Amino acid sequence: MTTTVLEGLSASARGVVHRGAKSCDCAGATVLADRHDGTVVRHGDIVAKAHAPDADRSELAVRTAVAAHPALAGILLPPLAIPGAELHGRAVSFWPHGTPVDPEAPDEAPWEQAATLLARLHRTPTAQLPGPVPQMRGPVKAALAVARMRKAGPHPAAAPVEGAWSTLPAWARAEAPMPHATTLCHGDLHLGQLVRHPTPGGAWLLIDVDDLGLGAPAWDLARPAAWYAAGLLDPDAWTRFLGAYRAAGGPAVPADGDPWPALDTAAQALTVQTAALAIAKSRAESRELDDVELAVVHACDRIAALPPQLAPGAPK
Template structure:
């Protein structure tokens, strides 16, 4: 059953996407169901396929180069490989095989699989010259721009988030070069894992590219620091990542993770305010407040 959409034009797009999938692989198409529609994107499942209409703001050429990475031999067991990609009028469209996503209320997360996949991604030997820059600071900057123009952007909570952002290291804010350059996911969280009949894979390649691998560990680290992830799960994730040669962190992981984890705390808080997610905002704005207080104590010690 198709989920009711707020915009009748989007409703028509559902049928167009189903027809598109039917031309790509007619034997695999079935009744449609909308899986998501936000920020100008629309994702529809139709039988054994998932079709995504990307935002009209998408850099199509960059995305095509990212999708090409999924066909690299070194990454075929790491990234979910698209069935097809192309254009539908003004939209860039990708077609994917159906896979089992994690439920939002999942009691157990695939800690070890996440650590293994990220380690394999970060150590993959693939040509970097054809790959765009990964997410990381670019995602953070986008979140701060959205907060700046949002009606809540002048409030007390937003002021705390902006102060925490200003305290971040320059390279975390994108105003200095990244310390390392490797293939990274660019927007990793546990919702980016799906299970196929061949095993677990990473999805959502829109921010895949060259960057510092520490950013892929930064969001789980921020969640752990905020008390959202259990200590045992975080340790299983990090241990497996290291056991498979993951290069993002050294012996003391927080030496490498401190700045990026604070950056993801700021990013999560900013987006929670923009999206009106009060529960998430309460947790991560609290984290931003602690970042600001810690910075003030540090400055007082220095002076």
């Protein structure tokens, strides 16, 4: 991200915090994220986000309006009632700042709360929402990750990732419409997408609506499922997450019994996505894959080696 964009975004956040004020004695803006798909800065209790350059403006407007709708109160962090802006051709939105999950306290990770929020999101009636609600972008992000890996150039770990990718059905590769795409989904669920509401003792809320839309709810459970399958998520955490989702009436999996027939395809797609991004980043940083990244690549190797009758989308 160029300094010009960061400075402009910081000035936008400052302008919202100090509307009408001629001077500001508080600390400057803090960069919370600076990636190719979005830049986020905080100034005081305001967060300003510059969305991806290629973000569809009309779809983003609907997604933001959905987050502000009363039906999503207590589920999604609502945007501030401030007209959207533009910065160097990128849409900018404004949000209240919330306290994120502490990455240094994994035992305190709010897996149950995340699962309950997902179940409530998935049970939201969509007919009353602003629309038309776009499609959830999960499969698109997986396809973009694979494209990014390929653009980065040859890598010895790419073969199992490509092999696993080739086993996925067309909809999971964003090459065909997602089946049964009638549920409101987050599209990019991980613990970094939760913050505590900016009030003392506030509840956890979901953030980041860039991939929000109608889709198959299993996709929102896919990342923790993939981590568990790859040995990266403690079995107790996975059990608590899945149990809380079921207890809250989440529709992505049966209320009891084996959840994996419903989760396999999405979890394998997220495994490929994670491995592809790891390879692309390692090449960009001229470094070897670390142990966690290698675990995900090895999981892709296992996916690619599945017998055809067990591959995602195969008749059961």
